Amino acid sequence: CVLCGPGTYAASLGTAACEPCGTGYFSNVSGAATFNECTPCRAGFFCPRQVNAVALPCPRDHECPPLSGAAIPCSWLHHAPPLSPSCTAAPALYVVIAIVVAISLAVIALVVRRVHRRATA
Incomplete structure (x- = not known):
């Protein structure tokens, strides 16, 4: 043994x-x-x-x-x-997500504004 x-x-x-x-x-x-x-x-x-x-x-x-x-x-x-x-998830991940969402919303707002101007012109 x-x-x-x-x-x-x-x-x-x-x-x-x-x-x-x-x-x-x-x-x-x-x-x-x-x-x-x-x-x-x-x-x-x-x-x-x-x-x-x-x-x-x-x-x-x-x-x-x-x-x-x-x-x-x-x-x-x-x-x-x-x-x-x-x-x-690291806090930086939430910052990156917030920045992407903010940029996306800004682009959408600009496109909607441009389309609205063309429609009223």
């Missing part, structure tokens, strides 16, 4: 084979007897390898939902603080 290292568990009782906990899971103990002793990577952390002794903290501007095997970069104009399970 062999003692399985961190990030692994005994494949079956009485064998020397150890299985990895797998991506999205970790185990910081030696001697895990079953997969149930592997801990799911919780929200805000990621477990990228097949054998993880610890969960890694999700970096800034990335999202890490539960059972993450990778830190996923936030999309354009979105952000996330460290240890975040999800990205949110």
